[in-house]
Amino acid sequence: MEKNIIKNTHQIADEQIRNSFPDIIGEQKSELGQYMTPSVVAQFMADFFTNLHSIEKIKILDPGAGIGSLSSALVESILFKHNNIKDIDLVAFEIDIKLYELLEDVYDKLEESCRDLNINFQKRINNSDFIEKISYLLSNELFENEDILSFSHIIMNPPYKKINSNSKHRKLLRKVGIETSNFYTAFLSLAFRLLEPEGELVAITPRSFCNGSYFLPFRNDFDSKMSIKRIHVFHSRSSAFKDDEVLQENIIFLAKKDKVKGKIKITTSTGIDFSDFTEREVDYSKVINTNDPNKIIHIATDDLDEHVIERVNAFNCTHKDLGVTISTGPVVDFRMKKFLRKNPEKNTIPLLYSSHMNSGLIEWPKEGFKKYNSIIDNESTKRWFMPTGFYTIVKRFSAKEEKRRIVSAVVTPTSFKYEKIGFENHLNVFHTEKNGLEELLAKGLSVWLNSSIVDMYFRQFNGNTQVNASDLEILPYPDYEFLIELGSEFKNNKNLSQKHIDELIEEKLISEKNIKSINPLSVIKIVQKMSEILKEYNHQKNVLDALAVLIIISLLNLRPGHISWNELIGSKKSAHEIKDFIKEYYGKQYAITSIKNLLSSIYGANLLNIKEGQISLKTELIDHIRSFLSGRLSYEQVMAKH
DSSP, X not given: OHHHHHHTHHHHHHHXXXXXXXXXXXXXXXXXXXXXXXXXXXXXXXXXXXXXXGOSEEEEEEETOTTTHHHHHHHHHHHHHOTTOXXXXXXXXXXXXXXXXXXHHHHHHHHHHHHHTTOEEEEEEEOSOHHHXXXXXXXXXXXXXXXXXXXXXXXXXXXXXXXXXTXXXXXXXXXXXXXXXXXXXXXXXXXXXXXXXXXXXXXXXXXXXXSSGGGHHHHHHHHHHOEXXXXXXXXXXXXXXXXXXXXXXXXEEEEESSOOOOEEEEXXXXXXXXXXXXXXXXXXXXXXXXXXXXXXXXXXXXXXXXXXXXXXXXXXXXXXXXXXXXXXXXXXXXXXXXXXXXXXXXXXXXXEOGGGXXXXXXXXXXXXXXXXXEEEXXXXXXXXXXXXXXXXXXXXXXXXXXXXXXXXXXXXXXXXXXSXXXXXXXXXXXXXXXXXXXXXXXXXXHHHHTSHHHHHHHHHHXXXXXXXXXXXXXXXXXXXXXXXHHHHHHHHOTTOOHHHHHHHHHHHHHHTSOOOSOOHHHHXXXXXXXXXXXXXXXXXXXXXXXXXXXXXXHHTTOOTTSOOGGGXXXXXXXXXXHHHHHHHHHOOOBOHHHHHHHHHHHHHTTOEEEETTEEEEOHHHHHHXXXXXXXXXXXXXXXXXX
C-alpha cells in the first residue's frame, strides 16, 4: 500500500500546483521563468540515469525544484527499481515561498516511504537563490563549511529567462568564470560544477543553446567538462509544457562528467504520450564536431536528417568567402518613433519591415499597414540608412507554427525612387560594407536561403522562432559561381516555385557533388501525398499521424525513387518487417512497441487485415488509393463498390 502512495507523489504534486496556485502558471511564472514539469515527463526523465543499479548511496541535487516533481520521480524510480541503494541525500533549491511549502509536504511523504523500506533519507530544502548562493560559495571556496558539497546525480528543469548584462546575477556568474545570457544555462553551468567525477545530469531545457554566438561560451564550457550521452527531442513546441505558451522546442538530455565522447542515443516523440517513439545511436562527432570552432550541436533525429546535413555541407563557402556581411536591421522603431511615418512624405525614405516581404520580393508602400512605410531622413537618422541597391533580407522571427523558419526576399533598387533605404530591426540584411550586393549574387543568396533543404538543416540546431544574423553567418553557402546561376534563374523567372528551387539544388548535388543518398524532400512528398489520400478515406484523425502513414506506405511497398503510383500492389509484412522497411527507405527508426501499438489502432479503424502475425491493407483501401490517384472515383463511390 505504501508503494502505491509513493508511486503517485509527483503526480499528486503536479495536480496540487495547477489547482492550488494558478497564478504560478500566469504572472509569477513569467517573472521567475518557471515552467512546471508534467508528471509523465518527470518520470521519463528519472529513467534516463544509467548507473543507479551499481551504487549504494546517491546524492541528488534538484535546483529550481518547484514542488519536487523531478526529484520525487527520481526517488520513486530508486524505490521501485533499484533495491541496492540504501542512502539517499537530497538537496533542493526553491526561491518561491509558496512552492517551498508544497515542496516540504512532498519530501515528507518521500521520507516516510523511504523509512518504511529501511532506506536512509536525508533532505535539505534551500529557500534561496540558487545562482546567488552557489556563485558565492564557489567564488569563496567555502565548501568545507557547507553540506552542499558535490552530487552524484542532478535532475533539473531550470527557469528560462534572459539575464541582463549588468544584473547582479551576471556579475556573480562572471566571478566564477561563467559567461551566459540566460538563467537556464546559468543553472546548468553551476550544476555541472557541483557534479562528482562520473556524475550524471539530466535536464529539460530549450534547445536554443545548441547554436548561436550568445551561447558559445556555454557550449565551450559544457564540452570541456561534460559528455552528452542521450538526447530526447519533442517535435511539438507545446507538448512538454502543454499548459504554457512555450515558443521554443524542448529537449531532455543526459550528460556525464567525463571525457568519453562516445555514442549518443537520440530519441524523439511528438508529444508526451510517446506513441511515436523513435531511437537511434550516432557517433559523438555527428552531434558535436570537436573541430568546429562554433561547437554547434546538430541533432539529427533520423537518417533523413543525416542526408540533409550531407547535402548542405557539400557546399562549403562562408559568407566571408563571398565578401558578404550579415547584420541585423539597424532601425529600432520604438526608439525612433517620432521620425516614423505611415506613408511616404517629403523628406522621408522607405522603411522596410518583414511584412513588406511578398513571395521573394518587396511590396512597398503597403496600404493599410499597421506599422510604418517611411522614416524621415535627417541628421539624426541618416546614420541608420543604407544606399538603395540590391540586398538579400531574411525575417528574424517566424510565427509559432509557421511552416518555414528561414524566409528570404530580395530588395531591388527599381522598387524605389529613393537614394537611401531603412531596414527595421526585425530583418537580417546581407550587404557589402553597408552597400548593396551584385544583383545576381543577391538573388542567388535568396534562392539558396529559400530552399527547403536549408530550412530543414537550420531547424536541426535552432529550436526557437528567431533567426539571428549570427545563425546565418555559420550557414554553409554555395560558391560564387553557383549562386550566380541561381540568381540568373531568379532573374529570368520572378515567380520561381519552391519545387523549381529545390530541383535546381538537387541537380547540382547529384551532378557535381556526387551525392547518392535518398533525397529527403522526395520522402516528404511521398508522405504528404499519402496523407492527403488517407484523409479523404479515413475520418478517424487520431490514427493519421506520420507513423500510421508510413505503415500504410510500407504495406504498399512504396520506395523513394522506385515509385509507380499507377501500379500499386498490396503486400503482407510482419511488424518487424514494417519497422525495417520504414528505416531502410524512409530513414526513421521507430520502436517496435510504437509500431505494434499503432497497428492496433489502425486495425481498429478497419484499415488492416491481421492474420498469423502478417499485416496487409484492406482491399477497399487499396482501391481507394488507386482511384484517388487516377481521379476516377470519390471515396463514397469506392465504398459503394464494397
